[in-house]
Amino acid sequence: MKARKALPPVLAAVMAASLAAGCSDKGGEAGATPKTGERAKDVNTTGFPIVKEPIKLTVFAARADSAPVNWNEVEIWKEYAKMTNVTVDWQLSPASDAAALTQKRNVLMASGDLPDFFHTARFSTTDIANYGSQGLLIPLNDLIDKYAPNVKKLFETNPEVKKGLTMPDGKIYSLPTFYDPSFRSVVIGSEFWINKKFLDALGMKEPTTTEEYYQYLKAVKTQDPNKNGKNDEIPFAASGVLGGIGIVDALKGAWGLGNHGNTHGRVDMDPKTNKLRFEPADPGYKELLEYLNRLYKEDLFIPDIMTIKGPEMLAKGKEGLYGSFVHINEKSSFGTDTNSYVGMTALKGPHGDQVFSRARSPLIDIGAFAISNKNKYPEATIRWVDYFYSEEGSKMFFMGIKDKSYVEKPDGTLDYSDELKKDKEAQKKYVTFAGGFYPAMLTKKTYFGGESFPENQEAVKKIDPYYPKEVWPAFTYTQEELARFTPLTNDINKYVDEMTVKFIMGNAPFSEWDNYLATLKKMGLDDYMKIYTAAYERYKK
Structure with missing residues (x-):
């Protein structure tokens, strides 16, 4: 599971939109929206295959570095083609450079030479609104109602998903990455960890307030808790923007900020006025920055925290020098298993505020899937993707092929096959979900990444009492x-x-x-x- 925090959420969306704004709308004129129903008689509304006669669809997808190189050769897509009579031609674009991906996608949209659908394409809410209104992406409302029972069920059980996907014109143009809300550790993603062995060596309890946390960081810096006679401990570590700005997100709840989660990053609800509040203009934000300035001046952050890259920060973590850090967990992040770190609670601030401000909406990525106006088989396409919002489809998407990449135990629980246990790289032969941004429903039963580890579950228990009662998904704009x-x-x-x-x-x-x-x-x-x-x-x- 990718821990991502490259830009504030709204900024990321509008940057993509600003590129799109410069593109021509000729693509919308080049091809009218297909008339759904022309080929509907060939589509089975339930079960498999999806279509009676084989069809082939082209798809634009963004490939993370951790995902397989050629998805046309991955086992689940070969198996799914046999099940459905739908063959997908995966046209992959590297996702490692977000700006380049956005530009390539926007040029494609402007050209009018569109694939049948988009998968893991990383459309922002603003992109979806723009391209939907231009007619480049088709509305899905009726298709969902007639051909997507699993998505309909998702809407019924989680109404905020439908609200978050519905554009101001009342239409739904995309389907999301959705995390089961009860699987809170994966919804949160990266946790805030503290070195239990350092605490024990210093004779300190886990900090519960910002002042106690400061005292701990100071002790890590000055009292040699690893007892090697060197001043080599690093009180707090994170990487790049996650370190420089992410520490703001991690601690702002101690000043009452982020009370509706962090999907919006800088806007929440002012409890005094019950009106939206711009957090960086709040007096509490100033106090937070004063606190962080004190930590920075006293050299309590990893060196070059504002610019250090992720791989360098993670490599340094193998040395066991971190007093605290923000990432998935020790095993997943550093590849070590010293059992040194435990999750931190939401810290209480100087005025008694205690909010877990890094909560995310389970509607993780609104633009994981969309159908273009060039698609001749929209009914079959929506049925194709709908399967991955079911329990069985989720099992296939994340675990691969039964009795090959995973086994199902008598009690119904799943486990990786011996092949995958011996070689983690073997997973690339079977599944493509690595890197995130996929159209599917992730559940505790079907995902065994770092966020599902027992230590992450324990961390969530400390956080739960301070979790916002309502976490907003992204809003939409005309x-x-x-x-x-x-x-x-x-x-x-x-x-x-x-x-x-x-x-x-x-x-x-x-x-x-x-x-x-x-x-x-x-x-x-x-x-x-x-x-x-x-x-x-x-x-x-």
């Missing part, structure tokens, strides 16, 4: 709103990113805080929040 909202979001988030880092590093004194707030206002923060509020009101309805 085309008229986006014309104003996109540039506002780009400019405001860029400025907040820059100033957050400067305040933490001490390159901007806190005496400049009022000027910082005034600049946000000049940049159009009021308009930004008005548009955000309109989107929130639509979501509530």
